[in-house]
Amino acid sequence: MSKYVTVRSKSHSMLLDKKALIISIVLFLFMAGIMSVSIGIGELYISPLEVLKSLTGTGSGMNDVVIQQFRLPRILIAVMAGASLSLAGAILQGVIRNPLASPDMLGISTGAGFAAVTFITMFSNQSNNLKVSIGYLPVAAVLGAFGMAALIYILAWKRGIAPVRLILIGVGLMTATQALTTLMIILGPIYAASQATIWLTGTVYAANWQDVNSLLPWFLILVPVLLFFSRTLNIQELGDEVATSLGHSVHKGRFVLLLISTALAGSAVAFTGAIGFVGLIGPHIARRLVGSSFGAMLPVSGFLGAILVLLADLAGRTLFSPLEVPAGVFTAAIGAPYFIYLLFKNHG
Amino acid sequence: MNGIIQTNKYKTVFLFSGSILLAVFMALSVVLGYTDTSWKTALEAFTHFNGSNEHLIIQNARLPRALIGAVVGVSLALAGVLLQAITRNPIASTDIFGLNAGAGFFIVLAVSFFNITSLQQFTWLAFTGAAVSAIAVYLLGSAGRNGLTPIKMTLAGAVIAAMFASLTQGMLVANEKALEEVLFWLAGSIQGRKLEWLYPVLPYLLIAWAGSMLIFRQLNIFLLGEDVAKSLGQRTIVFKILAGVLIVFLAGGSVAVAGPIGFIGIVVPHIARYLVGNDHRWVIPYSALLGGILLIAADISARYIILPEEVPVGVMTALIGTPFFIHIVRKGQFK
Numbered sequence: 001m002s003k004y005v006t007v008r009s010k011s012h013s014m015l016l017d018k019k020a021l022i023i024s025i026v027l028f029l030f031m032a033g034i035m036s037v038s039i040g041i042g043e044l045y046i047s048p049l050e051v052l053k054s055l056t057g058t059g060s061g062m063n064d065v066v067i068q069q070f071r072l073p074r075i076l077i078a079v080m081a082g083a084s085l086s087l088a089g090a091i092l093q094g095v096i097r098n099p100l101a102s103p104d105m106l107g108i109s110t111g112a113g114f115a116a117v118t119f120i121t122m123f124s125n126q127s128n129n130l131k132v133s134i135g136y137l138p139v140a141a142v143l144g145a146f147g148m149a150a151l152i153y154i155l156a157w158k159r160g161i162a163p164v165r166l167i168l169i170g171v172g173l174m175t176a177t178q179a180l181t182t183l184m185i186i187l188g189p190i191y192a193a194s195q196a197t198i199w200l201t202g203t204v205y206a207a208n209w210q211d212v213n214s215l216l217p218w219f220l221i222l223v224p225v226l227l228f229f230s231r232t233l234n235i236q237e238l239g240d241e242v243a244t245s246l247g248h249s250v251h252k253g254r255f256v257l258l259l260i261s262t263a264l265a266g267s268a269v270a271f272t273g274a275i276g277f278v279g280l281i282g283p284h285i286a287r288r289l290v291g292s293s294f295g296a297m298l299p300v301s302g303f304l305g306a307i308l309v310l311l312a313d314l315a316g317r318t319l320f321s322p323l324e325v326p327a328g329v330f331t332a333a334i335g336a337p338y339f340i341y342l343l344f345k346n347h348g
Numbered sequence: 349m350n351g352i353i354q355t356n357k358y359k360t361v362f363l364f365s366g367s368i369l370l371a372v373f374m375a376l377s378v379v380l381g382y383t384d385t386s387w388k389t390a391l392e393a394f395t396h397f398n399g400s401n402e403h404l405i406i407q408n409a410r411l412p413r414a415l416i417g418a419v420v421g422v423s424l425a426l427a428g429v430l431l432q433a434i435t436r437n438p439i440a441s442t443d444i445f446g447l448n449a450g451a452g453f454f455i456v457l458a459v460s461f462f463n464i465t466s467l468q469q470f471t472w473l474a475f476t477g478a479a480v481s482a483i484a485v486y487l488l489g490s491a492g493r494n495g496l497t498p499i500k501m502t503l504a505g506a507v508i509a510a511m512f513a514s515l516t517q518g519m520l521v522a523n524e525k526a527l528e529e530v531l532f533w534l535a536g537s538i539q540g541r542k543l544e545w546l547y548p549v550l551p552y553l554l555i556a557w558a559g560s561m562l563i564f565r566q567l568n569i570f571l572l573g574e575d576v577a578k579s580l581g582q583r584t585i586v587f588k589i590l591a592g593v594l595i596v597f598l599a600g601g602s603v604a605v606a607g608p609i610g611f612i613g614i615v616v617p618h619i620a621r622y623l624v625g626n627d628h629r630w631v632i633p634y635s636a637l638l639g640g641i642l643l644i645a646a647d648i649s650a651r652y653i654i655l656p657e658e659v660p661v662g663v664m665t666a667l668i669g670t671p672f673f674i675h676i677v678r679k680g681q682f683k
Contacts (some may be wrong), residue, residue: 100488100503104510155674164499165677168439171506172673178513179666182535183659193531194524201517216646276514280507299626329518332511 020296024146027303034310035079039071041315069208077207077271078313078327079306080219082278084268086305089225089279090286090298091261094229095254096234098315099287101263102279106167111148112141113268114181116273118195121188136268145266148173153258162249198243202275202315202328212270218267223302226260230294233257233300237292275312275328277335278305284338308334359630363621364488366637370418373644379407381491382658385410387549394566394624410544412560418640419546420538423553426560427598428613429620429632433567437498438676441613442478442599444502446509448608450481452534456482459521460526463541467604474604477512478596484508496574521538536662538610538647549568549601551572556597557636560639563591564628571626609662612639618676640667 004015013211040046045056046063053059054067089102103109119140122129152173156165169329181200185193198205232253235243265279286301312330353359379390385402386642390410393403442448454477458464485508486640489501516534520527532539549557566587570577578583602609616639617631624630646664653659 065565098494098499098503100500100507105503105506107390155678158678167499168502168677169674171502172439172670172677174506175509176666176673177669179535179610179660179663182531183663186531186535187654187657187662194521194527197527198522201521276510318652323522326518326521328514329521330516331519335511 003087003315011035017290017296019292020290020300024299024303027268027300027307031303031307031310032077034307034314035075038075038310038314039067041068041314042071043321051114063251070231073122073209073212074204074207075310078204078211078309080212080215080307081204081268081275082282082305082307083302084219084222084264084274084305085278085299086282086286086308087298088261088265088268089305090283090294090301091226091233091257091264092279093283094237095261096167096255097237097239098163098167099284100280102275102277102283102331103168103261103269104171104279105174105276107148107152108145108170108176108262108265108278110177110181111151112269112273114177114184115140115144115147115179116270117184117188117198120196120199121184122194124189124192133347135210141270142266145262145269148177149262149266151256153255161254179346190223198326199273201326202269202273202331203316203324203326204272204309205324207271208325215267215271218263222260222264222267223257226264227295229253229257229260229297233294234299237294272309274326275331276311277331280286281335282308282329350397351621351623351630352625355547358626363630363637364443366634366641367439369635370640370644373648374418375639377644379411379416380412380648381405389419402429403444404570408532408539408542412541412546413538413647414644415543416538416541416605417644418545419550419573420602420609421600421612421640422557422636423602423639424584424609424612424643425616425620425635426557426632427595428639429635430560430567430591430595430598431613432617433502433628434588435496435498436571437496437501438618439491439502439614439673441611442595442602443510443608444609445485445593446507446512447478447485447599448603448610449509449512449628450479451475451477451603452608453477453516453663454480454681455604456516456519456526456530456534460523460529462620467548470604471552474549475552475596475600478600481508482510482592482596484516532568532609532660535660536607536665537660538643539658539660541603541605543559545605549604552597553601556601559590559594560598560632560636562590563587564632567591568626569634571592571628598652607660607662609643609665610672611665614667615672616642618672 003018004017005021007014007016031100036048036051038132040048044066050059051067054064057186083262085103092101092103093099093107116137119137130202152166153161156169158165185196234252235246235248237256242252281307283301285304286297290296308331309327312327315330316325316327353362379385383402389402390406397403397614408454413626425521428441429444431445432438437453450472454473455470458469458473481522485501488504488507490496525564553626566582569580570584570587617636619629619638620625620634643661643665646668647661650661650664
C-alpha cells in the first residue's frame with residue numbers, strides 16, 4: 001500500500017501524505033472539541049446542549065448573549081491568531097534553517113508591541129481615556145510589525161540576505177525595541193502602563209465580532225497563499241547552494257516567504273497582543289509528528305498553534321477565576337518546560 | 349589582532365588617562381542635572397555641609413548615583429568581555445543571553461509574591477536568576493549535532509530572555525502595585541538608588557573584578573580554541589565554570605542594583621579590543637574603565653533628553669548601542 005493518496009483533477013494532481021492527512025484530521029477534531037468545551041466553560045457554565053441550541057439559533061436570552069457576544073468571537077480569534085503565529089514560526093524556521101527561530105525572537109512581535117504601546121501612550125488623555133477609537137490599535141500594531149520587518153531586512157541586506165545575519169540583527173533590534181517600549185510605558189500614565197503590559201503579554205480577552213471580521217480576510221488570503229508556497233519553503237530549507245543549483249531564485253523566494261510570515265504574525269499580534277512561544281512550539285511539535293516536509297507540516301502546525309492558544313485562554317479564564325490571566329502567560333509557561341524537555345531529550 | 353595603541357608604554361599611559369577620565373565623568377555626574385549646581389556648591393557640600401537643598405541632593409542623590417554608575421558600568425563591561433571570550437561569540441553579552449532577564453524575573457517574583465524586600469535576599473535572587481539563565485542558555489546552545497555555535501547560543505539566549513520577559517510581564521499583569529514599583533527599575537536605571545543598595549553586592553563584585561583581572565592569561569590561551577587550550581594543559585571545564593561564576597556575580601550584582609541595563613556588555617569589549625588588540629592583560633582593564641565611562645556618560649545624557657523628566661539609562665545605552673551592534677553583525681564574522 002502506498003504512503004500517499006493521489007488526488008487528480010483535470011488540470012492538477014497532487015500526492016497527499018496519508019499519515020499527515022490522518023494526523024491533521026485528528027488534530028482538527030481535537031481543536032473542534034476544545035472549541036465546544038471552551039464555549040461552555042467560564043464564569044457562567046453553560047451545558048453542551050444549551051450551547052448547541054444557541055449556535056443553531058434556538059437558544060434563550062442570557063446564554064445567547066454570553067455565547068454569541070463574548071465567547072464565540074473570543075474563541076474564533078484564538079483559533080486564527082494561534083494558527084497564524086504557528087505558521088509564521090514554521091516559515092521562519094524553514095527560511096532561517098534553525099528550530100529556535102520564531103516571530104517573537106525576530107523582533108516582529110516586539111515591533112508590533114512597540115507601536116501598540118506608543119499608540120496607547122500618545123493618545124491617552126489626562127482622564128485615562130483614549131482620544132481616538134481603539135479600533136486603530138490593530139492598524140498601529142500591523143504597521144509596527146511591518147516597519148520592524150522592513151528595518152531588519154534592510155539592515156541585514158549585504159549582497160543578499162544571509163539567514164544568520166537576519167536573525168542576529170533581529171535579536172539586536174528586539175532588545176533595543178524592548179527598551180524603547182519600556183520608555184513609552186514610563187512616559188504614559190500608570191493606567192496606560194497596566195493596559196500596555198496586558199497587551200504585551202498577549203490576551204484574547206474582550207475580542208468582539210469586529211475583530212473577527214477584520215482578522216478573517218487576512219487569514220483566508222494568507223493561508224492558501226502560504227500553502228501554495230510550501231514548495232518554495234522545502235527548497236529554501238536545503239540551503240542556499242543547493243537551492244540555487246536547483247534553479248531556485250533564493251533571495252526572491254526568501255523575500256516572499258518573509259513577507260507572508262510578517263503578515264501572518266503582524267495580523268495575529270494586532271488583535272491579541274504579543275502571545276509568545278506559539279510560533280516556536282507549534283512548528284516544533286508538528287515536525288515531530290509528521291516530519292519536516294512543509295506540505296504536510298504546515299497544516300499540522302496551524303492546528304497545533306490554534307489548539308495551544310485555545311488551551312492557554314481556557315486555562316487563563318478558569319484556573320484562577322475570578323482573576324483572568326492573559327493567555328500569553330500560559331504559552332510562555334508551557335514553552336519553557338517544553339524546551340527543557342527537548343534539551344534533555346537531545347542530550348540523552 | 350593588534351590595536352591602534354601599539355606599545356606597552358602608551359598602553360600604560362592611556363590606561364592612566366582613562367582612570368582620570370572616569371574620575372572627571374563621575375565629577376560631572378555629581379554636578380550636572382535638573383537642579384542647577386556649580387562646582388563650588390558641589391565641593392562645599394562635602395567640606396562645609398549646610399543642609400541646603402542643593403547640598404542634600406549632591407550628597408544623597410548625585411554622589412551615590414555616580415558611584416553606582418561606575419560600579420555597574422565596570423561590572424557589565426567585564427561580564428561582556430568574559431562572555432565574549434569563553435563563547436568566542438562577538439555579540440555575546442549578559443542581556444542578549446538572557447542573564448539580565450533571568451535575574452530580573454527572580455526579583456519581580458520575590459517582590460510580587462513573597463513580599464521580599466531585604467537587599468541581601470535580592471542579591472542572592474539575582475545571582476540565582478542569572479545562573480539559571482546562564483546554565484539554560486549553555487545547555488540549549490550546545491544541544492544538537494554541531495555543538496556550541498555562536499548562532500545557536502544567541503538564539504538560545506533570545507529564547508530564554510523572551511521566556512523570562514513574558515513571565516515577568518505576566519506577574520505584573522496580576523499585580524498592579526508591583527508594576528508601579530518595579531517599572532522604572534525594569535528599564536534599567538541608576539536614578540534614586542541609595543548607596544545601601546550597593547553594599548550587599550559590592551563584595552561579590554569586587555571579588556569578580558579581581559578574578560577577571562587574574563585570569564587574563566587563561567583567557568588568552570582559551571581564545572586559541574578549546575582543543576589547543578586543552579593540549580596546552582588547561583583544564584578547560586574548570587576554567588569555564590570559574591568564568592561562569594564570575595559572570596553570574598557581575599551580571600546578577602549589576603541587575604540587583606540597577607535593573608537590566610543592556611548593550612554596555614556588547615559594545616565596550618569591542619572598543620577595548622580596537623584600542624589595545626586581543627591581549628586580555630590590557631583588554632580587561634580597558635574594558636572596565638570604558639564601561640564605567642560609557643554608563644556614566646549615558647546617564648548624564650539621560651537627564652537632559654526630555655527635561656524635566658528622565659529617561660532610564662537602560663534606554664540610553666540601547667539607543668547608543670544598537671547602531672554599534674548592527675555594525676558588528678554586518679562586519680560579518682559569522683559564517
